[in-house]
Amino acid sequence: MKVEVNKDLCIGCGACQSLVPEVFELEDDGLAASKVNEVPKDLEEEVKDAIDGCPTSAISDKE
Numbered sequence: 001m002k003v004e005v006n007k008d009l010c011i012g013c014g015a016c017q018s019l020v021p022e023v024f025e026l027e028d029d030g031l032a033a034s035k036v037n038e039v040p041k042d043l044e045e046e047v048k049d050a051i052d053g054c055p056t057s058a059i060s061d062k063e
């Protein structure tokens with residue numbers, strides 16, 4: 001599973017980073033990005049929660 005943040009939609013709320021800091025980080029531009037190429041299997045559920053919880057639906061799952 002891979003994830004991608006659409007920076008045109010992200011508002012930098014930090015929710016994804018709070019939920020799964022191993023996968024998401026806020027970059028210097030204040031917007032989130034995925035910092036892993038592949039989501040570790042044991043974090044997939046948390047990442048799905050982050051996708052569902054993103055207020056602007058900026059995170060997409062690329063499988």
Ligand code: SF4
Binds near residue numbers: 010015
């Ligand atoms: S939860 Fe969504 S809007 Fe908030 S920082 Fe993450 S990607 Fe951006």
